[in-house]
Amino acid sequence: MVATENGTRDSTTLLDVRDLRMYFPIRRGLLKRVVGHVRAVDGVTFTIKRGETLGLVGESGCGKTTAGRCIVRAYAPTGGEILFHEDENLTDNAKKLRVHARHATSQAASKGHVIDFAKLSQQDLAAYRHEIQMIFQDPYSSLNPRMTVLDIVSEPLVIHTGRSPKQLKGDVADLLRQVGLRPEHMNRYPNAFSGGQRQRIGIARALALRPALIVCDEPVSALDVSVQAQVVNLLQDLQAQLGLTYLFIAHDLSVVQHISNRVAVMYLGKIVELADSRELYRQPMHPYTEALLAAVPSTNPDVKREHIVLSGDVPNPANPPTGCAFHTRCPYAQAICKEQAPQWRELANGHQVACHFAEELTLKGVH
Numbered sequence: 001m002v003a004t005e006n007g008t009r010d011s012t013t014l015l016d017v018r019d020l021r022m023y024f025p026i027r028r029g030l031l032k033r034v035v036g037h038v039r040a041v042d043g044v045t046f047t048i049k050r051g052e053t054l055g056l057v058g059e060s061g062c063g064k065t066t067a068g069r070c071i072v073r074a075y076a077p078t079g080g081e082i083l084f085h086e087d088e089n090l091t092d093n094a095k096k097l098r099v100h101a102r103h104a105t106s107q108a109a110s111k112g113h114v115i116d117f118a119k120l121s122q123q124d125l126a127a128y129r130h131e132i133q134m135i136f137q138d139p140y141s142s143l144n145p146r147m148t149v150l151d152i153v154s155e156p157l158v159i160h161t162g163r164s165p166k167q168l169k170g171d172v173a174d175l176l177r178q179v180g181l182r183p184e185h186m187n188r189y190p191n192a193f194s195g196g197q198r199q200r201i202g203i204a205r206a207l208a209l210r211p212a213l214i215v216c217d218e219p220v221s222a223l224d225v226s227v228q229a230q231v232v233n234l235l236q237d238l239q240a241q242l243g244l245t246y247l248f249i250a251h252d253l254s255v256v257q258h259i260s261n262r263v264a265v266m267y268l269g270k271i272v273e274l275a276d277s278r279e280l281y282r283q284p285m286h287p288y289t290e291a292l293l294a295a296v297p298s299t300n301p302d303v304k305r306e307h308i309v310l311s312g313d314v315p316n317p318a319n320p321p322t323g324c325a326f327h328t329r330c331p332y333a334q335a336i337c338k339e340q341a342p343q344w345r346e347l348a349n350g351h352q353v354a355c356h357f358a359e360e361l362t363l364k365g366v367h
Contacts, residue, residue: 013085014213014245015048015071020080020118022066026318038318040066041077042269045344048213050087053239053246055260055277057253057292061314063269064249065137068215071247072134073117073125082117084131087212130160130209137218139198143190149176149201150186156208175204178241180234196227203234207242216248220255232259253296257281257366262350265289268325269317271344275351281366285353287330290363298366306364324356332361 021044023037041063048054056064070077115128133156136142143152153175154168163171173183179200190198199219206214216235220228232255238244250256256263257277264274265288273286284290294308310329315321321328327337334357342354355361 012049013047014050016083018045018081020044020070021078022070022075023078036318039269040317044271046264046274048245048247050245051243052261053248053259055256055263056247056249057256057263058266062266064266065217068217068247068249072132072215077118080118084115084117086113131211132213133206133211134215134217135202135206135219138222139195139202142202143198145190148187148189152201153204153208160209175207179204195223199231213245216246218250253292268315268320273353279351284363284365285358286355287332288326293366296366332357
């Protein structure tokens with residue numbers, strides 16, 4: 001069991017990710033020797049406050065899903081810290097719903113501790129699985145077709161609690177009502193439901209243990225546009241009712257703008273900009289963010305937005321370029337960008353960026 005006390009705790013912080021790295025080995029030859037690494041996540045740092053939604057955006061392959069899976073410990077990270085701040089002020093009802101695993105825990109599980117998820121063993125990690133859950137991108141492949149809705153939604157409760165079958169049915173019925181499904185359908189199989197309904201089942205499963213944080217891995221990208229709005233509104237309603245905190249991973253910046261309080265932009269395994277949602281969309285400070293925002297469709301038909309086409313391809317994460325990783329595609333790149341990596345710094349009002357010329361550039365946002 002690993003727990004750390006980091007001086008004065010910020011009571012508003014729920015998760016503190018520091019220098020998170022996830023390198024996948026490249027093996028070749030008959031002996032499968034390691035000849036290199038794919039740096040999927042390479043030094044990611046951010047915090048998530050209680051009750052907020054942090055959007056994590058970027059192109060496909062930028063490492064945002066890998067970062068999310070490291071946080072829920074689907075992957076054991078190569079390095080860094082994933083510091084989870086336990087809540088000292090849970091209500092009595094929330095304490096009853098925040099169940100613990102049957103595995104015995106040491107004194108590190110006491111109130112006020114900061115738990116480093118990155119260093120927990122699998123046995124100790126089981127005691128905290130209820131704190132962080134995940135909603136997956138594909139509502140079809142994420143549900144076992146051989147299990148009924150009752151079995152799917154109650155599975156976390158079966159693993160982590162000793163509730164009776166009658167109690168489980170009552171719990172599942174309540175969860176299905178919360179996500180807008182009819183409890184009498186709990187004995188059906190996933191193939192009897194539409195894509196939007198299946199995603200609601202996935203949300204109900206994630207809510208079963210009343211987690212503090214839910215990692216939403218592109219939860220609406222596989223759904224029709226009309227259904228996307230319904231699911232996003234459901235997530236917001238649940239957040240207001242249950243006091244949930246979200247890490248919302250997506251590539252659709254229109255959806256992220258609607259649901260997120262703050263937004264972090266990833267490129268080639270690194271976060272290049274992080275700011276309040278309205279501030280970032282109104283006045284981006286990194287050229288990559290400007291290019292992403294240029295692709296957001298305008299709701300005003302009279303407004304013609306200039307489309308920015310980035311030159312070249314995304315660099316190979318197994319062999320990233322020197323200096324700024326974005327310099328090979330950046331229209332504003334200069335000699336220093338090829339030689340030195342920009343420092344991560346805060347410019348104003350919590351607006352953080354990694355760009356040599358952030359103060360000098362005037363970039364276009366979404367107004």
